[in-house]
Amino acid sequence: MSLLPADGLKGVLPGASPTAETGVRVVFKAISDLSLRNLVLPRPVRQPFCVDFYGDFPTRLRCSPWVPKHSRMTRRTGAALAGAAAVAGLAVTGCSVGIRRDLSAVPPGQVGFDDMCGVQSYFDALEIKSSPPPRLVSGVDLEGANGTKMVRGGRERYAFENDFQLKNLRRVLNENWSRLPAPLAKASEIEIEVKWSEKAGAKRVITEEPAELSVGAESWSLPYHVCLSELLYGEPLYRQRREMWGLPLPGKPAAAPAAAAAPAARTDDGAPARDAGSGRE
Numbered sequence: 001m002s003l004l005p006a007d008g009l010k011g012v013l014p015g016a017s018p019t020a021e022t023g024v025r026v027v028f029k030a031i032s033d034l035s036l037r038n039l040v041l042p043r044p045v046r047q048p049f050c051v052d053f054y055g056d057f058p059t060r061l062r063c064s065p066w067v068p069k070h071s072r073m074t075r076r077t078g079a080a081l082a083g084a085a086a087v088a089g090l091a092v093t094g095c096s097v098g099i100r101r102d103l104s105a106v107p108p109g110q111v112g113f114d115d116m117c118g119v120q121s122y123f124d125a126l127e128i129k130s131s132p133p134p135r136l137v138s139g140v141d142l143e144g145a146n147g148t149k150m151v152r153g154g155r156e157r158y159a160f161e162n163d164f165q166l167k168n169l170r171r172v173l174n175e176n177w178s179r180l181p182a183p184l185a186k187a188s189e190i191e192i193e194v195k196w197s198e199k200a201g202a203k204r205v206i207t208e209e210p211a212e213l214s215v216g217a218e219s220w221s222l223p224y225h226v227c228l229s230e231l232l233y234g235e236p237l238y239r240q241r242r243e244m245w246g247l248p249l250p251g252k253p254a255a256a257p258a259a260a261a262a263p264a265a266r267t268d269d270g271a272p273a274r275d276a277g278s279g280r281e
Contacts, residue, residue, distance in 0.1 A: 097222055098223070112237045118175070119227075123238040124238075125164065130164070137159050140154050155195050158192050159189055166188075168231070176225050177225065181215070194228065204233060211224070
């Protein structure tokens with residue numbers, strides 16, 4: 001259908017010749033056949049693209065902003081990439097190390113008193129020198145003041161490298177953390193780096209930041225768990241616990257409870273009995 005009215009260009013271009021009218025009619029016919037949605041220009045058009053005529057000429061095409069095809073594709077591609085990034089973020093979060101057994105509501109003193117991390121036998125073995133403790137790879141000690149109170153802390157990295165150390169480390173990790181990296185199962189050496197602070201005269205792993213778990217060149221964040229403090233810095237506590245409960249060390253008999261002093265012998269009237277050997281009371 002032609003965009004021109006029945007009287008030709010009289011309402012638009014007064015005095016136009018028939019030749020001019022024919023040429024313009026062809027141009028307007030071509031415009032009417034265009035689909036703005038499929039129109040692609042070599043460079044973006046920032047201003048709205050529209051057909052606007054004045055006078056008695058009927059407006060058949062509405063004036064609306066025009067967006068090139070490549071811009072629409074860019075938006076669709078951007079949305080797709082954003083969705084892929086979100087999925088990737090969820091995948092990374094889902095694969096990170098998590099907490100299996102949450103002891104955050106249990107007072108730390110109670111954790112050690114009840115040996116909830118199961119490390120008493122580990123420290124007993126270290127006490128009798130059946131295995132050396134984990135090797136300190138590196139360490140930095142810091143000291144400062146918080147008002148009138150001295151504050152000590154630092155960073156330490158430990159290497160677990162013999163069978164006994166690795167067995168106990170893997171047990172503690174598997175019982176308390178989930179989604180652990182697969183290389184831990186067969187690693188011949190596992191390193192753990194933590195930040196620590198001194199509390200009541202004892203080192204404890206800080207709770208605000210994760211530790212770092214490493215196998216070779218690979219490393220993973222290890223969220224805080226009280227059992228990491230028990231494993232790395234619990235030796236004084238578990239020595240005290242062993243002595244308090246009279247627990248035996250491996251390969252040694254249990255320590256007998258302290259013997260009470262025997263009461264002095266007395267006669268029936270309550271007076272001290274005579275010593276037969278010396279003739280004295």
